[in-house]
Amino acid sequence: MENVIIIGTGCAGWTAAIYTARANLEPVVLAGEQIGGQLTTTSEVENYPGFPEGVDGPTLMFSMQQQAERFGARIDYKTVDKVEKGDDGTFVVHCGEDELQARTVIVATGARPRLLGLPNEENGKNGLTTCATCDGAFYRDMPVAVIGGGDSACEEATFLTRFASKVYLVHRRDELRASKIMAERALAHEKIEAVWNTELTAYHPGDDGKMKSVSIRNRESGEEGSLEVKGVFIAIGHVPNSGFLNGLAELDENGYILQVPGKTVTKTPGLYAAGDVADHFYRQAITAAGQGCAAALEAERYLADQED
């Protein structure tokens, strides 16, 4: 019987591991399919505090892992299929044929950005990214495209005007889904050009392997064309990795775990959620790390209360 099982190895998971390990709880961290989480798909992180020169995503994540392991966290390279709670209040975590038992579980499985599903579409590589906050500064004085019509797309497009020479906002319909204020702000900006009723159909790298242009198609007229862009920012939503929870946590309509406001507590005592699997609003490495810390402290107090 483990004290704490942490599911996920992104910023939230490793921070929870550092805190619970330092509290002598000897956490087990289940790695999942993408060890290190979304930051491992980012080349350089310039906004994580403590790194004045920036740090590349995989290095940052490996440093967190080493820090957690130094205090006794154990990593297990398993992917969770299902979590159940027994009558005695403890959890059973199913990973294929294996079953692990724990008094508390911290879910830090993150969310994956939705992609378009086109050939040679690789997040974080060759001019394709899903995070303007992370990568926008690399596109100074270059034309870029943002795909999507929601708040994220409008926010990313507006943010990118600080760097890019031009921002095409490519949306599949002729009306934005975004809130009025964000839509108006984006559409009013002189650097942003909306490309309506349009879908992206192919990415074209240049000889250097970097993005050179994209093919587009008007969904109404069928007309095909292209945009000369150096970067494509996909902002068509995220898919939280919460499907294995088996009803132990309440989810919102998009699958994000609902936490008690201001905490990482879920509806099930002893089950905590931290980072992008619960937070669709901030979605930053540092906010996920903060929630990982909070979840660890809450799990620690829960275990202490059980012993009383």
Ligand code: NAP
């Ligand atoms: P979203 O609201 O679900 O919007 C996704 C957009 O992507 C929609 O415009 C959708 O088109 C488009 N889309 C989806 N699948 C597509 C596909 N396969 N091909 C092309 N386009 C596709 O997602 P979001 O913008 O990430 O926002 C998620 C939540 O976070 C929302 O509740 C939002 O309000 C919130 N948020 C808030 C802020 C803020 O307030 N600062 C910032 C960001 C996000 P359709 O419109 O045609 O469906």
